[in-house]
Amino acid sequence: MSEAKFQQAAHKLLVIPGPIEFSDEVLYANATPGTAYTSPAFIPIFGDCLRMLRKVLFAEERKDNQPFLVAGSGTLGWDAVGANLIEPGEEALVLATGYFGDSFADCLEAYGAKVTKITAEIGGVPNDEEVIAVLKEKKFKVVTITHVDTSTGVLSPAAHLAELIHTHSPSSLIALDAVCSVASEEIQFDKWGLDVVISATQKGLGAPPGLSVVMVSGKAIKTLEERKSPVGGYYISWKRWLPVMKAYEEGKPSYFATPPVQLIYALHASLTSILSAPLSDRFAAHQAASAYIKDSLTSLGLSFVPLHRSIAANGMTAIKFPPGLKAPDVLPHLAEKGVVVAAGLHKAMAGEYFRIGHMGITAVQRERGDLEKVVGAVKEVLSK
Amino acid sequence: MSEAKFQQAAHKLLVIPGPIEFSDEVLYANATPGTAYTSPAFIPIFGDCLRMLRKVLFAEERKDNQPFLVAGSGTLGWDAVGANLIEPGEEALVLATGYFGDSFADCLEAYGAKVTKITAEIGGVPNDEEVIAVLKEKKFKVVTITHVDTSTGVLSPAAHLAELIHTHSPSSLIALDAVCSVASEEIQFDKWGLDVVISATQKGLGAPPGLSVVMVSGKAIKTLEERKSPVGGYYISWKRWLPVMKAYEEGKPSYFATPPVQLIYALHASLTSILSAPLSDRFAAHQAASAYIKDSLTSLGLSFVPLHRSIAANGMTAIKFPPGLKAPDVLPHLAEKGVVVAAGLHKAMAGEYFRIGHMGITAVQRERGDLEKVVGAVKEVLSK
Missing domain, CATH: 3.40.640.10 (Type I PLP-dependent aspartate aminotransferase-like (Major domain))
Incomplete structure (x- = not known):
């Protein structure tokens, strides 16, 4: 057995497009x-x-x-x-x-x-x-x-x-x-x-x-x-x-x-x-979460993999890196700030973008402040 | 949705041949x-x-x-x-x-x-x-x-x-x-x-x-x-x-x-x-648990599905009901006493026997008293 021990490190906010944060x-x-x-x-x-x-x-x-x-x-x-x-x-x-x-x-x-x-x-x-x-x-x-x-x-x-x-x-x-x-x-x-x-x-x-x-x-x-x-x-x-x-x-x-x-x-x-609330409210909450993330990142000058907002998912966002930046310049620094996002996955452009998930309690329980934490961390890391 | 609510009833000792009790x-x-x-x-x-x-x-x-x-x-x-x-x-x-x-x-x-x-x-x-x-x-x-x-x-x-x-x-x-x-x-x-x-x-x-x-x-x-x-x-x-x-x-x-x-x-x-103890100790513990269960049930006059002890599993026991008894006469009464065993499964004789699991912590952590609880409950139910 390796020396790796079962030590649960301080939990980092998991905002990849699944698995998500669980209640x-x-x-x-x-x-x-x-x-x-x-x-x-x-x-x-x-x-x-x-x-x-x-x-x-x-x-x-x-x-x-x-x-x-x-x-x-x-x-x-x-x-x-x-x-x-x-x-x-x-x-x-x-x-x-x-x-x-x-x-x-x-x-x-x-x-x-x-x-x-x-x-x-x-x-x-x-x-x-x-x-x-x-x-x-x-x-x-x-x-x-x-x-x-x-x-x-x-x-x-x-x-x-x-x-x-x-x-x-x-x-x-x-x-x-x-x-x-x-x-x-x-x-x-x-x-x-x-x-x-x-x-x-x-x-x-x-x-x-x-x-x-x-x-x-x-x-x-x-x-x-x-x-x-x-x-x-x-x-x-x-x-x-x-x-x-x-x-x-x-x-x-x-x-x-x-x-x-x-x-x-x-x-x-x-x-x-x-099912404790109307499903329409749940979908609206995901749309609102998505709009918040996409608007915030747009205001940071970032753009997205989907060609139009109308065909962008409400539970996740795929974001292109600004010119000159790659995953190793961004993702580890976000993790240091306690925010775990996902690297790109599409073979044709895997290194050129990253992904944020905003599903489940992260989208619905806005009082958790998950979305603000993500946007704040991205802003800080990109400004360096 | 049915009226069934998510209420965890008082936990009953799970001694079926899997799933078992978890630490x-x-x-x-x-x-x-x-x-x-x-x-x-x-x-x-x-x-x-x-x-x-x-x-x-x-x-x-x-x-x-x-x-x-x-x-x-x-x-x-x-x-x-x-x-x-x-x-x-x-x-x-x-x-x-x-x-x-x-x-x-x-x-x-x-x-x-x-x-x-x-x-x-x-x-x-x-x-x-x-x-x-x-x-x-x-x-x-x-x-x-x-x-x-x-x-x-x-x-x-x-x-x-x-x-x-x-x-x-x-x-x-x-x-x-x-x-x-x-x-x-x-x-x-x-x-x-x-x-x-x-x-x-x-x-x-x-x-x-x-x-x-x-x-x-x-x-x-x-x-x-x-x-x-x-x-x-x-x-x-x-x-x-x-x-x-x-x-x-x-x-x-x-x-x-x-x-x-x-x-x-x-x-x-x-x-x-x-792996925190030698595996040989673990297998010996399962053999001892099995012997305890099988000896105790034998002394109650019960017999087993395997034809000889030498080909009987150490992690479970398949026990024939005494003449005249069937699963509904025994299993629900064991459950009332907080002991969950399993019914028979072999198509040719499903109604004629039941199964007790004694794997994992039930066998290894004998101080839990699981085995004594099982034997005690079987004894009480059969004596009625």
Whole structure:
């Protein structure tokens, strides 16, 4: 064992685009003592989480929607789409707005998809005409949209793109990668006619990482049930999890693989807090936080990766370094001031920008002063 | 949302065969505040966990062994074996001693394996002659052993079976399902010539569920690198995780998918405690705990699912109900006394037995009095 000891250093403000800062209630719930996943205490907690997810995603209207909570990173949701909905050789269309769209495409190919990719220019969103033309060209089993690409901070116009897909390719299933948007951006699962939303706990949902969060439409479940080839995996098979999720929502014990009990308690604490106020207030708070950060940085002469404000995420900001500065000139100095931001990630320009997350309690509990601390630290570091 | 509220009832002693009771240090670590997975504070914690796993599994001799820690349930380890080591149509041999052997076989089939299964009689272990005969019949890419099948409490003679496999099928890769044995039973990864050990955090390793723990030999990695068909998955691809695990052990940041930061802290706390005393003492403590439970229950006139003491696990006990009693006559009354045990799981006899876990602090910190509490409660309930 190395000499590194388990010493918790003074906590630094975590403002990367996930994991985010967690509330004390959430951390307390994550320290719940050992509890059986079949316990009468735990079953309603799991059931509540599934019900609350339907609320957060506005997915209560179509009764055959099915939420899934499975131990894993957000990435596991891509595998779920590939393994359950793609049969080898089927066509998929990926609308990419950064690193995560590219990776989603790689994942679908691992499950045998023939992937067509429309890659937006860096900081931009896919062009409508191009999307329509491609949709008319081929029949796509699945079309994916990255709602907020964490590498660029671009917010795709998901409702608009879903409408285009419904109009020009009504049989396609629409999968929204919402890892970096659930609970920080509005997602209308039913109204937009989405078939899959994939997410994770450590961003807008405000709980520690380690839980894959997925909502699936009845149409997608039916597609799964009608597939001719076997599902492309075991742990990730919705067929195996479906009875378990239904049982938890019905208040009954069930087992396929051990759920991450403590994380479910933590998510329960966070979802309870999220739903204690109208969701519209929550989204407005994220918009206000985003405007504060972007206005403040603009006034420092900084500019952003997204090409327009209208396509910039409300839960994070991707900021270009001023000319002559690179990550090592800025990030370590911010960390010295107790502020942890993230480096760039998009391969084409990783060294040229950095990223600030403003999701969850950092955006909603403005009395914490997180945003002012971030802006103050950036200002001080850049002025040197 | 249901009326169920987040009220933590008085904690009941959790003595199922996982999740187990967690120490205060582990629960505290699981409540670590939001921390970046690239943080200089976190990187050595992750690296330490990997190094400590090599120690716990006696896997320090062969330098090309590779530990993996990935968000997921223990089950995900089966998928890892199937996706990385099996090419469609290849032969696998499963030595099954219960429900979990059967499920491992199902999982391998999902990745295209042609599975031969040797199923021991309930409570027994595979017969040597049969194993040898089957090994001589075909060339198996992978042979799996369930070390402790949590459904029967049977402890397979893993060292002996590995020797048989090395003798009669030297090219086969040996995968040990050790979800219910790591850190409660001795596993000599190098000495026994194992190629994969899969486990999870919530049993002998003493940390909350949600982390898949896998150790892989250099031979298995080489097999992966030489495979002709693509890996059968994305999230579970060792090729994608390999550079990340290597980076963490080298003290450098890396990214493929977000690790469950808090769980890694929790595992670190538990591994640190596990390695603070000689491992031989830990295994002896589990043997003593097991003997205490089994002797005490025998003296109450109870008998066990494993056919002999020599093939009974040291971290759990599967106990037959006395004639005329079923789970509803016993388990709820134990719960009323604050003791949570598990129902039977093996399909052929699920209603006829129950299971007690005695792993981790329950076995090692005897001053807690957990074992006496369990025996006392069973005695009281059965005497009514």
